[in-house]
Amino acid sequence: MNSPSTEPLTAQSRLNEIDRSMQWPTILLLLSAVVWLLTATAFALLASVKSTQPGFLAGCEWLTYGRVWAAYLNSMIYGWGGNALFGVGLWILARLCRRPVPLPGMLLIGAMFWNLAVTIGVGGIIIGDMTSIEWLEMPAYAVPLLAFSSIILGVWGILVVRYGRPGPVYVSQLYVLGALFWFPWIYLTAQIFLVYEPARGVVQAMANMWYVHNLLGLWLIPAGLGAAYYLIPKISGRPIHSYYLASLGFWSLALLTGWGGMRHLAGGPVPAWFVTLGIVASVAMALPIAIAAVNHNVTVFGRWDQVAASPALRFVVFGTISYTLASLIAIAMALRSVSEVAQFTLMVQGQTHHMIYAFFTMTMFGAIYFMMPRLLNQPWPSAKLVQTHFWCSTVGIIIMLVALYAGGWIQGWQMNMPTLDNYGNPVHLNFLSIVQNTMPWLHARTVSILILGLGHLALAANLLWMVALAILSCKKALCPSNSKLVPETAVS
Amino acid sequence: MNLDEKSRMPDDAILEAHTRTFSKSESDGDGVLSMPILGMALFTMIFVFGGIYLSKYSGDFHPFVFDPEGEPPSWDVGADGGQQVAVDGEKLYKRNCVACHQADGKGLPGAFPPLVGSRWVRGDPDRMVAIVLNGLTGRIEVAGNTYNSIMTPFSSLLDDEQIAAIATFIRSNPDWGNNADRVSAEQVSAVRASHERSNAWNVEEILELYPLE
């Protein structure tokens, strides 16, 4: 509680200056991220209920399962994921470049355009204009705006680095820069190959898997890793285990990720060598995964009291442990003998959620818990709500993952592997029975989404409360942003 | 839980610790050499696995190998993966031959001999290829009628593959009552190479070289 800040005073005032320049864009991005998170949770809940009760709200075309599911994916990835990534990533980048951001107004515009584009896109999906291309469902009229705003935000990220104070490069900067630079490229490439000048035949499917895999592996994951690499030493006070390995981890991840997507097409109508290459790249990911595991987890190992005491660190550490687990499962699922069963089942969804929720989202929660007090100059009002959020998220995601992995494995086994009948002939279980056998697991998924939603509501309530307190204190002090009221030693 | 958490490491410290690691790596041999043995082992294992797996299941990087342990198909579609469609003999026939021999292959009575049911086009493919290459003059008897006109040479207009496609189309067209062997481009080039001449054949010359069966 009373531990003195370790920042020297000049550094502290510089830090305040940086935080102030990033204040409005970051607050906008993080608040809209939370709004999108709640939207996505609502869509997910509806889709999950519909997958067990197909008659639920079935008369409404706008809420048919396919559209609700696509709306969920897009509001989760671009709404929550994109906003959180830009908010957290740009803020970390500005801090590590140790200069205030030039023209932060442009960031504000970029953030507004991004949210406008996602709103248009998700609305378009619901009214039936979706493309049915996985993770690119937004209709063509939302695409230019989304691409444009991602370029604005990306260019500003580069400007932050370009005009930053010269000095060493920390691995978080690499991760954030990579995510900002790669997104427009993979997004526009995929749009061109799939929508504007559709490629011939299965080249489309390959472009789609390349995009899906890279969106996760070269956009969301780098942002999560970058945030973890920044927050873990920052909060724990211990340097990460090995900086050298951290760089190696970044570049091997950058090199290998792009190839991994082809493993999803195993057995499908693509030449075998693409799939084989994808599998090799996926297995080789063991290297960056091991590096991240060592760097993140060894740094905090044995300091569980510290992890428990810090609202931010507990989320981040949960996230980094999940990263290791999710990646190992991804490697296992890449192998042909495993993917023969796991392909096309709930396991794929499970693995994606392991990465997007248990790793990325939890890490972003941690970053939000660390950043918001510094941006609003107002501590979190309720520890109980933070506790609620953490435990709901933890329990919820564990239930969901167990349900999807176990249910998916059983589903895949029954779908693909014969059993012997009384006469010793191989028979396959009737398809409708397999569907019925997934029901308990899908009910568990619905329950888990409810629990997660409760946690998200706790976060939103805490955040609203905090904003309200900040506005009140701001009124009292006649707005601190143009005075020197930011206490020099309070936050850093 | 401590809601008023402090940062325990300033940004500068994070960055500086980083720099120290890297400058040290040059002087003390830290860096590559400091990579733990386990890391090196992992790296080697990945490398070996990748090499073996890729060489075993690459399917020769062939576009038509879908089974990872499969062999490329016995029919070869060429390096372009079958992008060039087979040279279309029917199209070429329509473009080059119908003016005289007509679309139905029956020719024009009294002027141009028919190809339908003609002994000249069946049997030894080299005869027909030779005629297409260099043309033909003189009195010729086909299917009971006599014709006396000139066939133009195509050796400079069509390549081996195209002549082979036309010959195959004519010789194996079931609608015309022909079902002779197909002709390959190699056969055409062999005929082309076998005689050096620029003028058209006489009917007698042809029959001497390639008598009717």
Place this chain on the structure above:
Amino acid sequence: MKSLPIVFCGLFATLALSWAGILWQGQKQLGGLQPMSELYAIDPISNAARIESPQKDEPRHPEEPVGLAQQGKAQYISLGCVYCHTQQVRSQGRGADFERGWGNRQSVPRDYIRQERVLLGSSRTGPDLADFGQRIDSVNQLHAHLYNPQSEAPGSTMPPYAFLYQKRKIALNGEKSAGAIEFRDGFGPAEGYEIVPTRRAVALAAYLQSLKLDYSLPEARLPEKP
């Protein structure tokens, strides 16, 4: 940051590698595939695919999809059917796609070249549809299934697409309209009413009927019929 240009070269090169390896190379190998007849491939003399001349009227596969099926595909896309249905038959011995009757041969890249949007899908909450057209017994049954899946597949979790159908009062003379759907007992509309597919439902059914892997290609032959 002094090393910014170097960092950018690195960021560019790492992604460019997979971009070139997958998209460019894929486009090079598969981007020019043409429809082919099965006979194209076997030339007994040169063993080459390219010299074969086609037989007259020999159809080349895949054939151009018809307009109504294309409109139906737009419905399939707009309703998000792809989230539960794949359209790819995996090779024999991988999983049980053949044993489940989802196809008699694996699907290959050439099967998709006429499709403006390729919907391979990645989830089999429902059965694979690559060869679905051959499994449809009657259009009426298909419509009944789309209207209320429970009538044809009890226990299915497929959502009902009743909004693609129109509920109408039967004409005074008691004659049903030509397109009215016959339901199994207990699944039909109330007495005096009939269910008629809208244009969208007709198009969707036409699309589903058009999904067939009933032709051989040189690289994927149907098994010989006994």
